[in-house]
Amino acid sequence: MCLAVPGRILSIEGDDPVLRAGRVDFAGIVKRVNLSYVPEASVGDYVLVHVGFAISTVDEAEARQVFAYLKEMGDLAEIEEVPS
Amino acid sequence: MRFMDEYRDGAAAEQYAIALARITTRPWTLMEVCGGQTHAIVKFGVDALLPPEVTLVHGPGCPVCVTPLELIEKAIEIAARPDVIFCSFGDMLRVPGTATDLLSVKARGGDVRIVYSPLDAVDLARANPSKQVVFFAVGFETTAPANAMAVFQAARAGIENFSVLMSHVLVPPAMEAILSSSECRVQGFLAAGHVCAVMGYTEYEPIVEKYKVPVVVTGFEPLDILQGVYMCVRQLEEGRADVENQYTRAVRREGNTPARDLVSRVFQVVPRKWRGVGEIPQSGLGLAEAYREFDAEERFGVADQTTDEPAECESGRIMQGLIKPPDCAAFGTRCTPEHPLGATMVSSEGACAAYYRYRRLGFVDAMAGAGSGASTGVGVGARVGARAEVPVGG
Ligand code: SF4
Numbered sequence: 001m002c003l004a005v006p007g008r009i010l011s012i013e014g015d016d017p018v019l020r021a022g023r024v025d026f027a028g029i030v031k032r033v034n035l036s037y038v039p040e041a042s043v044g045d046y047v048l049v050h051v052g053f054a055i056s057t058v059d060e061a062e063a064r065q066v067f068a069y070l071k072e073m074g075d076l077a078e079i080e081e082v083p084s
Numbered sequence: 085m086r087f088m089d090e091y092r093d094g095a096a097a098e099q100y101a102i103a104l105a106r107i108t109t110r111p112w113t114l115m116e117v118c119g120g121q122t123h124a125i126v127k128f129g130v131d132a133l134l135p136p137e138v139t140l141v142h143g144p145g146c147p148v149c150v151t152p153l154e155l156i157e158k159a160i161e162i163a164a165r166p167d168v169i170f171c172s173f174g175d176m177l178r179v180p181g182t183a184t185d186l187l188s189v190k191a192r193g194g195d196v197r198i199v200y201s202p203l204d205a206v207d208l209a210r211a212n213p214s215k216q217v218v219f220f221a222v223g224f225e226t227t228a229p230a231n232a233m234a235v236f237q238a239a240r241a242g243i244e245n246f247s248v249l250m251s252h253v254l255v256p257p258a259m260e261a262i263l264s265s266s267e268c269r270v271q272g273f274l275a276a277g278h279v280c281a282v283m284g285y286t287e288y289e290p291i292v293e294k295y296k297v298p299v300v301v302t303g304f305e306p307l308d309i310l311q312g313v314y315m316c317v318r319q320l321e322e323g324r325a326d327v328e329n330q331y332t333r334a335v336r337r338e339g340n341t342p343a344r345d346l347v348s349r350v351f352q353v354v355p356r357k358w359r360g361v362g363e364i365p366q367s368g369l370g371l372a373e374a375y376r377e378f379d380a381e382e383r384f385g386v387a388d389q390t391t392d393e394p395a396e397c398e399s400g401r402i403m404q405g406l407i408k409p410p411d412c413a414a415f416g417t418r419c420t421p422e423h424p425l426g427a428t429m430v431s432s433e434g435a436c437a438a439y440y441r442y443r444r445l446g447f448v449d450a451m452a453g454a455g456s457g458a459s460t461g462v463g464v465g466a467r468v469g470a471r472a473e474v475p476v477g478g
Pocket residue numbers: 396397398399402409412413414415416419420424425426427428429436
């Protein structure tokens with residue numbers, strides 16, 4: 001129910017902030033999505049969409065942190081395992 | 085799909101599993117709050133990758149599951165009226181009321197429609213001025229901005245034949261209710277990432293302070309959940325209790341400000357009954373005074389009706405993390421997705437339905453494929469997520 005799916009904004013229309021909407025591409029499936037809650041998002045950005053509304057922009061720089069964290073842990077473990 | 089598939093990588097999952105096993109020295113019980121996380125955990129077998137000391141219990145985070153019987157009864161009564169088009173997210177249609185459900189109302193000729201977005205219901209109202217269009221506004225904080233916008237737009241456009249049956253619930257009061265129970269087993273929480281995408285996570289700071297339990301804002305893909313578990317266990321092992329954010333690609337500390345603003349304008353905090361749990365103070369959203377004319381309960385005169393819950397279903401105890409679905413005597417026998425006794429067996433995110441779908445035969449799916457068992461004793465397929473769906477709905 002709280003599922004939100006990432007999609008890429010293809011186009012944006014509407015001058016009225018409340019009616020701001022756009023076409024969003026979900027790996028080939030294109031849907032019309034209300035964009036009034038992501039005023040900062042522009043064409044090409046990824047947004048998380050829930051029941052027809054973008055609720056957040058996906059931060060591309062942060063998207064790698066799951067993997068960076070993993071690498072950091074690996075490095076730490078190696079340091080710890082080195083006998084002193 | 086970008087931003088989904090890469091978080092289902094089996095090799096990275098295995099590394100998380102190994103790292104987790106390395107830091108875990110004692111038994112810990114964590115609760116994932118959101119039903120979407122429960123679904124992913126059971127579907128991908130994330131729990132099978134955890135060290136034996138770490139137990140995940142499933143939280144109350146499925147709005148379909150916690151909608152009280154009373155509101156289902158009201159929905160059924162309103163939907164059966166000849167002048168009404170009743171709109172709902174699909175999951176609500178099979179939730180059992182006392183004697184029937186919304187799907188049966190539809191089969192008997194009621195105009196019950198599944199909508200993808202609450203704005204679809206507003207469009208239906210615009211297109212059918214001679215009908216009363218009612219939207220069953222269920223959901224957590226994630227869905228509140230969408231439902232608030234539907235009411236706001238209807239009000240602005242002067243659409244008088246639109247109303248909402250409000251069944252909105254809030255996560256932090258439910259977490260507090262769980263923590264303050266004398267039976268509470270939960271030592272740390274994975275908070276629901278999409279709730280936090282809207283609300284941010286400042287609300288958890290006083291909870292962490294008061295109950296000394298770590299809260300880690302966590303996403304929905306297997307690697308997100310594994311990292312969330314790791315961060316939570318690390319806090320516990322180090323004797324810390326902080327709010328941390330695993331889901332940084334989608335969640336900012338303050339949440340989504342425009343969304344929160346509209347929610348607090350259209351809705352107000354009210355006490356709410358939770359199915360199987362009972363009333364929790366300040367745990368729901370109702371319409372704010374200025375939008376009361378859109379309240380379906382008042383429009384159709386059902387506001388004062390009450391209904392008691394049946395005793396057999398144990399979903400309330402499951403959602404408080406006290407038992408797991410197979411512990412319920414009715415599980416898989418008197419209660420199945422075809423003939424559900426409780427809402428947790430209906431919703432695809434309900435804990436009982438997830439266990440029925442993926443665990444009934446006792447096997448652990450997808451993630452725990454064949455392969456070399458690491459220190460977890462479970463092999464991980466090269467790429468998990470064999471059944472990647474393209475869900476674009478709620
Ligand atoms: S198995 Fe059915 S009866 Fe038992 S707790 Fe789950 S929904 Fe309720």
